[in-house]
Amino acid sequence: MLIGTLTLHTGYNEGAQLQSLALQRCISDLRPGSPAEIVDHRYPRRLETGYGPATNARQRTLAAFADGLLLSPKRFYSEDRSPTFRYVSDRYDAVVVGSDEVWKIDYVSRLGGLIKLQTNPLCPPFPNVYWPEVACSKIAYAASTGSSTKWTEMPRRNRYLMAKCLNEFVAIGVRDERTREMVLWADPSLADRVTLTPDPTVTHDLTSNATHESLRVKLASWGVDFNRPRALVIAGQHELYAEATTSLRARGVQIVSVSDRNHLADIDLTEKPIDPLEWANLASQFSYCLSERMHGALFALRNRCPLICLDSRRPAIGFPTKNEALMTLMGIPSQYVCIHRKGARDNLLDMCENLGKLVHDYMKIDNRLRELAEIGRTFLDRALPAAK
Template sequence: MIKIGILTFHRSINYGSFLQSYSLAATLKKHTDFEIEIIDYNMTTVELVNIIPRPFTQAVNEMVRYFRFRRAVYTELPVSKDKLISNKISKANQFIKNKYDAVIVGSDEVWKINRLRGFPNIYWLREELNCIKLSYAASANRTHFDKLDCVQKQYIKDSLKNFSYIGVRDQNTLNNLKKIDKKLVIKRNCDPAFLFDLEMTKNIRAALEIKLKKKYKLELNKPIMGIMCSNDTICRRIYDEYKNRFQIVSLYANVKYAHTYLYDLSPLEWAHVFSFIKLSITNFFHCSVFSIINNTPFISIDAEDSSVLYESKIKDLMRRAGLIEKYFNFKDKSFTWERVFYQIENCIKAPVDNRMELFAASEKKYFYQFVSELNGLFDNKLTVDI
């Protein structure tokens, strides 16, 4: 049997990273005859960042969440039998070499260049691994390509020329890779989170309902607003405006401006919690995605400085979904809270938006196109159930 390894950020203490890993592996397994395995690898620096709680005063809650994620890695994901935690590319190459017929890098920001993972790293698959190399929905979001030197750009060019298939998640990544090598054939993929099967995991929702009522004392017959935002100013303004109309819950961090922090949700519980929420406010990509697939009204507010320099992954998503009126850029000079509150009120008054369901369905076609190309790479040994 053909064996495929997925190299991604499955060990990150991040709901989106976990769920895209889960969804890609599960959907490939469902629609192919391949043996699918997530390569249980992480860099030492990233593993340490995951362990150290931020802020330290929230150590108990953060460690509870950490162990929820670690348990989920080994109970919910098809991870490899062996594990490697190392910053050394040579060790990572040896760990992967000769084990797979193909390695898929992605999804997520596997090609983002920053200090945490450094450059070069294993996610570019530069060395000979004796396998077919592919990327699926890879992103280099927030990478300053204009600051890369000639040696770095050549490394990227030399790496990608050995890929049999290059799939990216956003237009910005596609454009910048094309600038490095205009000969590259690059396809756009949907984020694997759009492949998440809510129906197959509906038993999670029933247990979550009890948890929200009993542990978090939420009144599910009253409106709940979910907030997942890293910017205190945004959190404060939303809280001050809506604290008397909504039960405001934080979906990721123990922000000061929320009534309740849902600190111990498993990744699969988090995927379903949006069905209990009347409205979500976020500056996170995957919070926007899971709002869409749960048909939950939402507002996305970009809050990073880089978002004014080029189109962010969130704006790319909202533009393609035809939901650009729900997108705001906190760093843009034209930003006003009046416009944000006006759009929030529109979401409250008219919560049903058929565009979300239609977009979620349309995104899946990119996955089936990817499977079709895999079929060609492996001489029609792959079967697809579309």
């Protein structure tokens, strides 16, 4: 038996690559002897316009990591999904779509809404490869629309196509309530078939103590000072973030930025060759973590690093952002700061001035992670074809 996954495994995003790897490993654990391959479909516009060529050590490391995943023997580098579907139908017993924002859809209206275009290079036009028309069994796992999809603006024909595809899935696992709402908009009769499933990095733990010592040596060689408190910052530019880092520095904390450039960081590692598995363990080497990235926040919790989860997104159509949903799910909403909310500045600076408030109940968090992992594993075990 052979299982494929259709997911976001390329591009310069550590979290996307880690969720791809975690899902693959989880499936392989549940079906020993049945390899789980990532179907290597790459959209040229997404990679060339959205990301561009690798120009620094970080980007080259991420590109190499993506190529080193267990990929299908054949690569499809095309805007056309039909050859990929034929290949999937011939090669796999089942295909799992997910996780991450595989179901993100972006329309731009023209002429007062008479014309609707899909021009976002990071969002392949619907229907795309993540809405497969294949002969094998189809499963969705932790699929998400992201925060910007406005499904009610879809043309009527595409709503029909979405409903048709969804009805062909043997199981529909979504990462958030917002995506569940989109599924029910497409076809309300699917209510009993949609299940909330956790991100694969919750279902399968990618942290490893074996990585810590080598990572410590590498960080020290780049100037990280292990003789003083250290804050790992995974967030871009914003005046409120600047105030927070200034406050931390005034308390003797060294500021180290990764993934997203922060001009106030003492040590900038945003272009350093840190592979995703090292990135997953980074927080283990820091006293605190401030992350605007969901996976950055999640791995801080896994590494038992005191966390402030930042957010510059706004809730969409009444649904919480993925960062807010994560912190609520983990039982620590007080450590979440949305910069658009009243009192955000005072709340964030109070945390920075009183770092003792960042101590979490890690036993409770670990138990919650285990509970969620069991939900994800049970869903997949029931949905996947039985081992032959």
